[in-house]
Amino acid sequence: MKQIRSIKGTHDILPKDSANWHQLESTIHDVCTKFGYKEIRTPIFEDTNLFFRSVGEDTDIVSKEMYTWKDKNGTSLTLRPELTASVVRSYIQHNLGSQSPLQRLYYIGSLFRRERPQKGRQRQFHQFGIEAFGSKYPEQEAEVIAIAWHIILQVGLLKKTKLQINSIGSSECRSTYQQALKDFFSPHLTKLSEVSQKRLIKNPLRILDTKNEEELSLLKNAPKISEYYSKEDKDHFEEVKRFLKNMDIPFIINPTLVRGLDYYTKTVFEFTSEDLGSQNALLGGGRYDGLVENLGGKPIPGIGFAAGMERFLLVIKENKLEFKPQSPDIYFICIDKAGIATLLNIANKLRTKGYIIISDMLRKSMKAQFKDANKLGARYVLILGEDELKNRTIRFKNLTNGNQENIKQENIIEFFNNLKN
Numbered sequence: 361m362k363q364i365r366s367i368k369g370t371h372d373i374l375p376k377d378s379a380n381w382h383q384l385e386s387t388i389h390d391v392c393t394k395f396g397y398k399e400i401r402t403p404i405f406e407d408t409n410l411f412f413r414s415v416g417e418d419t420d421i422v423s424k425e426m427y428t429w430k431d432k433n434g435t436s437l438t439l440r441p442e443l444t445a446s447v448v449r450s451y452i453q454h455n456l457g458s459q460s461p462l463q464r465l466y467y468i469g470s471l472f473r474r475e476r477p478q479k480g481r482q483r484q485f486h487q488f489g490i491e492a493f494g495s496k497y498p499e500q501e502a503e504v505i506a507i508a509w510h511i512i513l514q515v516g517l518l519k520k521t522k523l524q525i526n527s528i529g530s531s532e533c534r535s536t537y538q539q540a541l542k543d544f545f546s547p548h549l550t551k552l553s554e555v556s557q558k559r560l561i562k563n564p565l566r567i568l569d570t571k572n573e574e575e576l577s578l579l580k581n582a583p584k585i586s587e588y589y590s591k592e593d594k595d596h597f598e599e600v601k602r603f604l605k606n607m608d609i610p611f612i613i614n615p616t617l618v619r620g621l622d623y624y625t626k627t628v629f630e631f632t633s634e635d636l637g638s639q640n641a642l643l644g645g646g647r648y649d650g651l652v653e654n655l656g657g658k659p660i661p662g663i664g665f666a667a668g669m670e671r672f673l674l675v676i677k678e679n680k681l682e683f684k685p686q687s688p689d690i691y692f693i694c695i696d697k698a699g700i701a702t703l704l705n706i707a708n709k710l711r712t713k714g715y716i717i718i719s720d721m722l723r724k725s726m727k728a729q730f731k732d733a734n735k736l737g738a739r740y741v742l743i744l745g746e747d748e749l750k751n752r753t754i755r756f757k758n759l760t761n762g763n764q765e766n767i768k769q770e771n772i773i774e775f776f777n778n779l780k781n
């Protein structure tokens with residue numbers, strides 16, 4: 361029979377990698393909790409309109425990459441291509457703003473985008489991210505960026521990443537700037553790629569993202585967004601920079617950093633890593649002051665970031681910072697069928713005391729079970745052989761120092777309670 365394989369661009373997370381995933385996830389939970397953020401989990405699919413109205417119809421994500429289908433009742437549904445829109449929907453739907461004027465949320469989940477698969481780019485991938493609703497002040501940027509910084513620090517990647525920041529101004533500043541870009545590029549239309557020509561009409565800011573040499577040289581003389589900041593935009597960005605400096609978080613200002621989505625305002629930022637090749641963005645985010653209102657809520661400011669978990673793990677792996685799976689404390693060997701019930705009983709008691717215990721299920725030989733114990737890196741072995749069963753004892757062996765002794769079965773818990781190493 362023909363073997364069925366996973367879909368292109370999707371990946372199984374195999375047991376050999378799960379320790380890395382657990383470690384990354386527990387770092388995320390730990391750091392977010394330290395900052396007072398609470399986890400939110402939203403459904404994997406949503407009404408397609410949610411992404412039209414938030415991410416923007418002209419973005420690559422919405423125009424090309426969504427997995428969308430018609431439900432039996434005719435509603436258009438979409439596998440979520442990002443999570444900010446879903447979190448904002450949930451925030452509005454459950455009136456979270458009325459519970460507290462400041463809502464600090466984080467998420468971990470899988471996303472779906474029909475992109476061309478390559479290193480660091482999948483069709484189903486995982487992101488973690490945070491969203492902070494309620495504050496329009498620059499200290500909120502400082503807090504959000506600090507969370508990203510702490511997670512990167514805790515997984516050991518601080519030296520491997522760079523923080524880039526920019527301000528794309530408030531929406532008024534941006535529309536004047538977009539017009540200025542249109543005026544600047546119009547006489548050079550033929551020098552622009554087909555993609556950029558389209559972007560010039562719909563979203564000229566995205567031309568700044570280009571990697572095309574000719575466009576890059578044109579860009580050198582193009583108007584800069586900083587020339588269009590209002591005083592408030594300028595002061596806000598200055599404060600963000602000052603706060604970051606005060607927290608000793610180094611950054612680079614990248615005036616061409618705009619981020620692909622429509623909803624950003626003012627501060628945008630990215631942590632990048634050279635180890636990722638052309639898909640070098642590890643984590644990206646920004647302020648989105650108009651988004652809650654755009655999706656039918658009150659005019660509540662917001663800011664957040666999203667980070668690709670596969671990309672984090674890729675950089676962790678490339679720098680040999682992987683986490684080791686936890687070894688068992690005890691490998692419990694039994695070589696006589698008659699002893700299995702006793703083994704299961706004692707192993708269960710020891711597990712309630714917190715020990716990690718592995719035992720064989722294949723009725724292998726004593727030698728083979730010992731081999732397994734060593735392979736798994738167990739600290740101790742317990743052996744239930746014929747003699748032990750007869751005498752109601754268990755043989756204990758410390759694999760680190762070779763010490764051995766016989767223990768009465770009824771004293772086993774007490775023995776482990778008093779064990780020094």
Ligand code: AMP
Nearest residue numbers: 480481482485641642643666667668671
């Ligand atoms: P975005 O939502 O596009 O701003 O992306 C945020 C982060 O998600 C990026 O910095 C990447 O780390 C990750 N990411 C985005 N798209 C993909 C993808 N197709 N495959 C894997 N990771 C991705």
